[in-house]
Amino acid sequence: MDHLDKLESQSIYIIREAYKQFKDIAVLWSIGKDSTTLMWLIRKAFYGRVPFPALHIDTGYKFKEIYDFRDEWSKKWGMRLVVGTNEQSRNSGMGPNAGDKLSCCGQLKTDALKQTIDKYKYRAILLGIRRDEHGIRAKERVFSPRNRQFQWDYKDQPPELWDQFKNKQQGEQHIRVHPLLHWTELDVWMYVQREHIPIVDLYFAKNGKRYRSIGCEPCCNPVDSEADTVDMIVEELRTTKVAERSGRAQDKERAYMMQKLRALGYM
Incomplete structure (x- = not known):
């Protein structure tokens, strides 16, 4: 078993474990290389199918190539595509040239994701983030709990020693699952x-x-x-x-x- 085989095997284990624990689950698909690789691994884990919705958060400002790729491959792979948007903020004119980037990302991405999770009652979301992308993402866990408002307390993260994941929810927690966290x-x-x-x-x-x-x-x-x-x-x-x-x-x-x-x- 080579390096890529080991990465693949661990990611597929995490994906299957997440699906076993949280039936009301979705995968966040940004259409980038990481989330598309995650989608590929999910299809491997479940023998060519994606057994839960693929969630795309649409700000309205993505590249045309992203929309074209999303529409083409969601059909080819037979995915249940869910497109989440913050319609209120988009209709009010929020965008990259209106206000600062914190407000724009907060409303068009974060709030849109929260609204979609709340609408469809997803208990957990699979994401394709990696530790080496950004110093802040390096603080994440594979199974990362959020509170009722979907907020992340980076100072209070469960230990994950020897691949022992804390994959049980407590109360109204929401779980983010990161099967590619160990990839570069x-x-x-x-x-x-x-x-x-x-x-x-x-x-x-x-x-x-x-x-x-x-x-x-x-x-x-x-x-x-x-x-x-x-x-x-x-x-x-x-x-x-x-x-x-x-x-x-x-x-x-x-x-x-x-x-x-x-x-x-x-x-």
Whole structure:
């Protein structure tokens, strides 16, 4: 069993354990490389199907390529797609150019996610975040409890020693489950390479630029790169010193801001 086999095996175990414990569950699908890899693992875990809804939080500002990919592959994979939006905030004009990034992400992403979870009564959500993405995400647990308001107390996290996960809810807790927490960016791309996982074209270089992290179009900038194939991306990541999220809106990426967003329920 090689490195990728071990990562795959542990993630599939976590996915199956989450589904066993929480039947009212969904997977958050941002359409990025990590959440699409998670979707691939879920399909492996359940023999080609996704037995629970795929939840996409739509701010209204995503790249066209993201919407096209979502619609195409949700049909091909036979997923139950749920699109969550904060209609009130969108109708009031909230967006990347209206106010600060904390307010925009808070209303169009965090509040939209909370509203959708509350509407469909999901007891747990699977997400494709990784510890190496951001210092604040490194504080997460595989099974991460939130309170009734979906808020995360990063100072009060259950220990997870020797892969013993605290996968039981207490009272009205909501659980976030992170099956890719132990993966790295390079691991994900090597797995995409091995498994031939479909990926949004935005990740591949055009005219010397490509996106390493994708989300809302106004908040993402491409980085310098000539990597226009998965093989070239893998080779690039072996040597690059550029941070993965360097192309994202920097006021949101600062440690304090990201920690505040996540404490309020951000992905």
